[in-house]
Amino acid sequence: xxxxxxxxxxxxxxxxxxxxxxxxxxxxxxxxxxxxxxxxxxxxxxxxxxxxxxxxxxxxxxxxxxxxxxxxxxxxxxxxxxxxxxxxxxxxxxxxxxxxxxxxxxxxxxxxxxxxxxxxxxxxxxxxxxxxxxxxxxxxxxxxxxxxxxxxxxxxxxxxxxxxxxxxxxxxxxxxxxxxxxxxxxx
Amino acid sequence: xxxxxxxxxxxxxxxxxxxxxxxxxxxxxxxxxxxxxxxxxxxxxxxxxxxxxxxxxxxxxxxxxxxxxxxxxxxxxxxxxxxxxxxxxxxxxxxxxxxxxxxxxxxxxxxxxxxxxxxxxxxxxxxxxxxxxx
Numbered sequence: 001x002x003x004x005x006x007x008x009x010x011x012x013x014x015x016x017x018x019x020x021x022x023x024x025x026x027x028x029x030x031x032x033x034x035x036x037x038x039x040x041x042x043x044x045x046x047x048x049x050x051x052x053x054x055x056x057x058x059x060x061x062x063x064x065x066x067x068x069x070x071x072x073x074x075x076x077x078x079x080x081x082x083x084x085x086x087x088x089x090x091x092x093x094x095x096x097x098x099x100x101x102x103x104x105x106x107x108x109x110x111x112x113x114x115x116x117x118x119x120x121x122x123x124x125x126x127x128x129x130x131x132x133x134x135x136x137x138x139x140x141x142x143x144x145x146x147x148x149x150x151x152x153x154x155x156x157x158x159x160x161x162x163x164x165x166x167x168x169x170x171x172x173x174x175x176x177x178x179x180x181x182x183x184x185x186x187x
Numbered sequence: 188x189x190x191x192x193x194x195x196x197x198x199x200x201x202x203x204x205x206x207x208x209x210x211x212x213x214x215x216x217x218x219x220x221x222x223x224x225x226x227x228x229x230x231x232x233x234x235x236x237x238x239x240x241x242x243x244x245x246x247x248x249x250x251x252x253x254x255x256x257x258x259x260x261x262x263x264x265x266x267x268x269x270x271x272x273x274x275x276x277x278x279x280x281x282x283x284x285x286x287x288x289x290x291x292x293x294x295x296x297x298x299x300x301x302x303x304x305x306x307x308x309x310x311x312x313x314x315x316x317x318x319x320x321x
Contacts (some may be wrong), residue, residue, distance in 0.1 A: 025212055033208065034201050047208055051215045058216045127200035134199075149196040177192070 006070035010061060025054055028071070031151060032078050038146050039082040040089075041135055049085055053078045068160075075151065076161045079143055086139055133183040141176035148173060222320045225313045232310035239303035250296040253289030262287060 004012070004020070006027075012020035032053055037046035056077050064073060134142055140162070147153045147161060155173070159166045205211075254260065262284055265273055273280050 021216075022213065026209060029209055029212065030201075030204060033204050037202050043202055043205070046202075047205055047211070050208060051212050054212045055215050055219050059219065126195075126198045130195055130199045145192075146196075149192045150199070152193070 007066045010064060010066065010070065014062065021058070024070075028074055029054075032074065035075065035078055035146055035151065036082055038131075038134060038150070039139065039142060040085065045085065045089075049078070049081050053081045056081065069157070071151075072153070072157050072160050075147065075153070076163075079147075079161055082143070083139065129184065133180050136183055137176055137179055141172050141179065144169060144172045145176045145180065218320055222317060225316045225320070229310055229313040229317060232306045232313060235306035236303060236310055239299055239306060242299045243303060246292070246296040246299045250289065250292045253292040257287040257289050259284065259287045259289075 004023075006024060009020040009024045013024070029050065033046055033050045036049035036053070037043065040046055040049065053074065057074055060077075064070070134145065137145065143162070144158060147158050148155075153161070155166055155169055158169050158173075162169060164172075262280070265280070
């Protein structure tokens with residue numbers, strides 16, 4: 001049962017096997033929770049977002065296209081839930097979340113920023129420093145960076161999750177990296 | 188560069204996850220399942236209640252007309268005007284009453300009323316559940 005693919009588990013659940021859904025939830029619970037936590041920085045709120053994400057996924061499981069990756073699909077739901085939550089909480093418009101990055105599509109043609117200085121990795125309490133730096137990023141930049149480096153999604157997959165053109169995603173990524181580096185090297 | 192940032196993110200300490208979160212997620216899904224069932228039932232019962240309300244008045248009118256036509260009122264008026272005849276001829280009187288009774292329209296009316304009360308009861312019960320689950 002544990003070795004089955006996500007698609008097979010969904011198929012089994014839709015045929016009536018409740019256990020398959022439990023396995024699927026267990027598999028994605030931690031990644032979704034951590035992703036939610038990094039977006040809201042509050043354990044209770046992250047738990048609420050995680051619960052809502054899985055409920056939404058369950059509600060739409062019949063609509064899931066088995067040709068697509070389940071991981072991409074569930075992270076799309078988690079991203080939308082987190083954004084909705086942030087929007088409700090801070091009462092900010094989605095356009096503000098986007099941070100006007102659409103205007104700078106030329107950025108994607110630029111090379112990636114230079115590597116991080118070695119002393120950053122040697123710094124004590126690196127975890128806290130990185131967490132603080134991530135917190136300072138704009139919501140969509142943060143989501144892009146978390147999906148790329150924490151969840152190891154490709155740009156193509158992030159494009160599907162964020163429902164934005166690849167150039168926009170690359171632009172967000174580039175800006176987020178620049179900002180992250182600036183925050184990290186400032187200390 | 189990718190590896191470096193990946194390494195940086197592995198340094199990120201993840202928060203302790205609530206061990207009950209899995210059960211909470213399953214519970215939320217179960218609650219949602221129940222809510223969906225109750226919502227569907229509430230819709231069905233509200234439609235039945237509405238239909239029975241629509242049927243109630245015509246079935247009442249039919250019953251009323253049939254009762255007037257049947258002469259049942261005249262038979263029952265004997266109860267007050269000449270009770271001795273009834274006591275002497277009670278078997279014939281009972282049979283006449285039964286024969287005059289508009290059975291079909293009475294069944295139709297009672298069924299409509301019963302349907303209305305039953306669907307209203309179930310609708311209120313499901314509606315309460317939906318409110319409680321929310």
